[in-house]
Amino acid sequence: MSPGRTVMRLTVSRRETVADGVVVLDLRDPSGSDLPPWTPGAHIDLVPAADVVRQYSLCGDPADRTVWRIAVLREPDGRGGSRAVHDRLHEDDLVETRGPRNHFPLVPAPRYLFVAGGIGITPLLPMIAAVASAGADWRLHYGGRSRGSMAFRSALCSAYGARVSVHPQDETGLLDLDAILADEPPDTPIYCCGPEPLLQAIERRCPDRPLHLERFAPSEPGEPVRAGSFEVELARTGRVLTVPPGRSILRAVQEAGVEVLWSCTEGTCGTCETTVLDGAVDHRDSLLTPAERAANDTMFICVSRAAGPRLILDL
Ligand code: FES
CATH class of the missing domain: 2.40.30.10 (Translation factors)
Incomplete structure (x- = not known):
């Protein structure tokens, strides 16, 4: 295991x-x-x-x-x-x-921008400790409802001083993402975790930047690429399952008696990650980056579907 x-x-x-x-x-x-x-x-x-x-x-x-x-x-x-x-x-x-599990790993870089909203500070804490001890250049912008609601705020400010900017909403309003991003070179890796409106706001502003997001609530994936059913071939046995609209691949695989691990069933935890051997994926998870989606070599079968008539999975 x-x-x-x-x-x-x-x-x-x-x-x-x-x-x-x-x-x-x-x-x-x-x-x-x-x-x-x-x-x-x-x-x-x-x-x-x-x-x-x-x-x-x-x-x-x-x-x-x-x-x-x-x-x-x-x-x-x-x-x-x-x-x-x-x-x-x-x-x-x-x-x-x-x-x-880690679907939000740090990439090596000389400089980083961290953006946290509320409890979204948690995955960034060990990242910041790591980049600080590696001597990288970095900034943290930390937003929250009020100072009292912002966990680890004092410890971050005392340990890292001016690298940390605190933005309590009741004092200064929402994080000014335009101003924050304007100060960063376009190739600075950005790590952001927080509530969905913050994640969507930074996504909209960073179509071409190296943006890394951690979501604990599912994003809205829109309508499936393929309206009808599709086939899933289980490569280890050669079995072919038909997945109708409205049923997940995970469910179809379970109903076929194949044991797979799962947890959230909403594309946020990563437990059901499955290797894709062939076929185009309609990625509907909240985990993969655009580049990882484009690679088309892995998928989260609790939510993602086929974009074409058949997928071959390493199951
Ligand atoms: S079960 Fe959590 S991503 Fe699929």
Whole structure:
């Protein structure tokens, strides 16, 4: 089993409120063993209650193999995952985790721009620590509703000083993306995580820039390229399945009795990633970059479909 698919029950060894509505959890192996390695940008699946699986970025130090740290914002209008974490997970509880996986890796560069909205700061924390210790040039623009809601704000400002610009909405309004981007050379890699309106706003402004986004809510993919059914050939057995409109490839594959891993079923977690051997993909996930989509060699079968009559998958 690859590290990305490891299932473990970990102990909540520390629980601390670090900002309005934001709790930090440290997770450790109950036996004290090292946890699987991870790199900045990685996330884990957390199962805080039965049938509740949510993805949270690891925001601690990858060099410390004894602990995984996550920060969770209570979202009163969410689907219940963050409420389960806030209300039901206490210190010394055991909680199921899967992962880690990384669909938001840092590319090597001499300079970076980081843009965070609210709890979207979490995957950027280990990235910033890594680029700072590597001596790269970087800036962080961190927006949030108010200073009190912005987790890790003080620590970032004390550690990195003028590299960090804080933009509390109740004091200065929304992040001025046009001004932020105007200050950056066009080839600076941009890493952004936050609420969907921020992600869409920066996407609109960066069609030709090296923009890397982390989404934990699905983007709206629009209508499928192909209105009718299509075929999926399972290369390992040669079986051919017909996938009708309205049914996912994941579902069709499961109904055919083939075991595949899945978690979010909405194209955000990466668990169902499947290698594409042939055929054009209608990518409908919230994970792949335009270049990764164009490569057409992998897909997330919970949401993505065929753009043509047949796909051949490594299943
Ligand atoms: S199950 Fe999460 S991306 Fe497919």
